[in-house]
Structures are given as C-alpha cells and as structure tokens.
Amino acid sequence: MKNTSKTASFEKRPGREDAERAVRTLLLWAGDNPDREGLVDTPRRVVNAYKELFSGYDQSAEEMLGTMFEEVAGYNDPVLIRDIPFFSHCEHHMVPIVGKAHIAYLPDGKVVGLSKIPRVVDVFARRLQTQESITAQIADALFQHLKPRGVAVLIEAEHMCMAMRGINKQGSKTITVTYRGIYDQDKSAQSNFISIIRGTN
Numbered sequence: 001m002k003n004t005s006k007t008a009s010f011e012k013r014p015g016r017e018d019a020e021r022a023v024r025t026l027l028l029w030a031g032d033n034p035d036r037e038g039l040v041d042t043p044r045r046v047v048n049a050y051k052e053l054f055s056g057y058d059q060s061a062e063e064m065l066g067t068m069f070e071e072v073a074g075y076n077d078p079v080l081i082r083d084i085p086f087f088s089h090c091e092h093h094m095v096p097i098v099g100k101a102h103i104a105y106l107p108d109g110k111v112v113g114l115s116k117i118p119r120v121v122d123v124f125a126r127r128l129q130t131q132e133s134i135t136a137q138i139a140d141a142l143f144q145h146l147k148p149r150g151v152a153v154l155i156e157a158e159h160m161c162m163a164m165r166g167i168n169k170q171g172s173k174t175i176t177v178t179y180r181g182i183y184d185q186d187k188s189a190q191s192n193f194i195s196i197i198r199g200t201n
Contacts, residue, residue, distance in 0.1 A: 016047060019043075019047045019050070020043035020044060020046075020047050021043070023042065023043035023046045023047065024043050027039055027042065027043075053089065053126060054089070054126055054127060054128070055126050056122065056123045056124060056125065056126030056127040057126075057127055059122075059123045059126075060123070061120045061123045061124070061141035061145065062141075062145055064116050064119045064120050064123060065112055065116055065120065065141070065142070065145040065146060066145075067112070067113065067116075068110040068111065068112055068146070069110065069111050069112070069113070070109060070110050072107060072109070072110070072111050075107065075111070076106075076107070077106070078104045078105065078106055078189075078192070078193070078196075079104065079105055079106075079107060079111060079114075080102070080103070080104035080193070080196055080197075081102070081103050081104075081114065081117050081118070082102045082196070082197055083100050083102065084100060084101040084102070084103065084117070084118045084121050085099075085100055086098075086099060086100070086101055086121050086122060086125040086157075087099075087125065088124075088125040088126070088127070088128075088129045088134060088157075089127075089128055089129065090128070090129070090130070090159060090160070090161045091128035091129055091130060092130075092161065093161040093165070094128065095159075095160040095161050095164060095165070096160045097129065097131065097157050097158070097159050097160065098157060098158050098160070099131075099155055099156050099157025099158060099173070100155070100156055100157070101121045101138065101153065101154070101155050102153070102154045102155075102156075102193075102197045103117055103121070103138065103142070103151075103152070103153050103154075104151070104152045104183075104193050104196075105142055105146060105148040105150065105151045105152075106148050106149040106150040106151075106181070106182055106183070106189075107146075107148055107149070108147060108148050108149050110146070110147075112146055117142075120138060120141055120142065121138060123141075124137045124138055124141070131155060131157055131159070131174055131176050132176055134155065135153050135154075135155050135176040135177070135178050136178055138153050138155075139151050139152075139153040139178045139179070139180050140180070142180075143180040143181060148181065149181050149182045150179070150180060150181035150182030150183040150184070150186075150189065151179070151180040151181060151183060152177070152178075152179050152180075152183040152189075152190065152193045153177065153178055153179075154175065154176070154177040154193075154194070154197060155175070155176050155177075156173050156174070156175045157173060157174055158171065158172065158173050158174075159174060
C-alpha cells in the first residue's frame, strides 16, 4: 500500500524525466558541467538512488505489522530490540541522518515477528524527516497496529546538517525518546527500558 499522507499527495508526483532534469539543473547551479564524462549519467543515477533512499513513501507500516502471533507461551514481559541501524534524510537540508533506534513493546497476548520492527523503522526513516517526527511516528504505528500495553522508542542519531555545514560539529548526537501506554505512565518501566538499552540492567 502506498503512503497516502497529505505530504505525499500534496502535488502530483513528477515523472522520471522531470526528476532527471531537476538534477541536471542542480549540477549547473553548483557550477559544474553536466555534460562532462563523470556527470553525464549522474541525473539517472541520482534518481535511481533517490527511489531507493525514499522508498518509505511507497510502504505502509500497517502492512508490515499485519501478521500477529498468539502462541507466546504466557510471555507477558517487554520485547526489546536494541541498536537497530537506520539512515534517513533531514527534511530541512536533504542531507543524511545516521543513527540507531531502540524499541520496546509490552505485548497484550500477541507478538509480531522480530524482523517487522526494523522494517517499520525503515518505512519512516526512508522519507524526509526530523528526528522528533520519526520517533513519534514509529511509536504511534506500533501502538496503533500491535495494540500492546505499551511502547517505548529511543533514537540516537548524528545529523549531517550539523556535521557537514552550519556549525560543523562532527560526532555530536541527538537523542529523542517517547512513550505510549504503560510506558508513558510508569516511571519504573521507563527506567527499565533505559537501563536495558545502556546495558546497566
């Protein structure tokens, strides 16, 4: 299912030729010659790369989380996946965001395949984003579609818009965290989540 958010449907998606012409225009604007040997195929390559890098617009978290398993042998404690690597792109400058996501949920009688959680991260990461938005979107999707008792999401990432331009601060990381359900109400559950991530539990 393609994403049908207001952002994605704001204007009709242009064709491939339009996109390649836009890349060529940027090359000219940057001061280079798009007809030289090294750049003559760059518009095509950039469009191919963008199709992959922004594939999240054509994916649905609901579909990723559509299959649940009820045979959990009475398991009633958190399911936590730590250190999920991801990359995204800043919606303000269209440069990379590189980081890790840590996600936990408290099942309510059903669980989802473990590979589905990283796939949900990629659905939202492979769009133009802010770190705050991707953190909330992942939490909301899991809480809505898994219907667990609680969800916790912590993301730590380096933003190339800070490292490559502007203040040029390489290595600095931004941390965002959000909670839903029991995690939002129970400070001990939050502390347990953080301590497991940090390896202090």
